[in-house]
Amino acid sequence: MPGCCLGNARVLCGHNLKMNKKDRKHILLTGATGFVGRHLLPMLEDYAVHTLGRSPGCDIVCDLERDTPRLERSYDMVIHLAGTDDYDRADALNNHGTKRLLHALEAFPPRCFTLMSTVQVYGDDPGEDVDENCFMRPDNPYSRSKIRAEK
Secondary structure, three states: OOOOOEEOOOEOOOOOOOOHHHHHHHHEEEOOOOOOHHHHHHHHOOOOOEEEEEOOOEEEEEEOOOOOOOOOOOOOEEOOOOOOOOOOOHHHHHHHHHHHHHHHOOOOOOOEEEEEEOOOHHOOOOOOOOEEEEEEEEHHHHHHHHHHHHH
């Protein structure tokens, strides 16, 4: 899948996903009730957003920490924000939950997939000029789980 960017509420993926209401593109958003998801969701109002999470208010109720979601359609883009920094649960949700989501998406491959990681994969004090080419120095279960999810 091609790399994707999200900025200024416009989703880019080698093309513009924003269209008229009739032809709105479908986005699957995990972690919609979390800190980042709560702020991102209102910016996606021009898209047909389907939420996946543990909350009963989600369109697809699924605890990625334990379960593989049952998806019934394809999505133009998946924005995977679900995760935890709880050291005891980090690997189960951040790593294995991501793998469960990817497994469910095999039947309906999205055009784009965006995974939220963390700057902590570069260590406690990564400095100011950090990009994906920097050496990774995970020093806790949370950052290690994020690296495993990226692989």
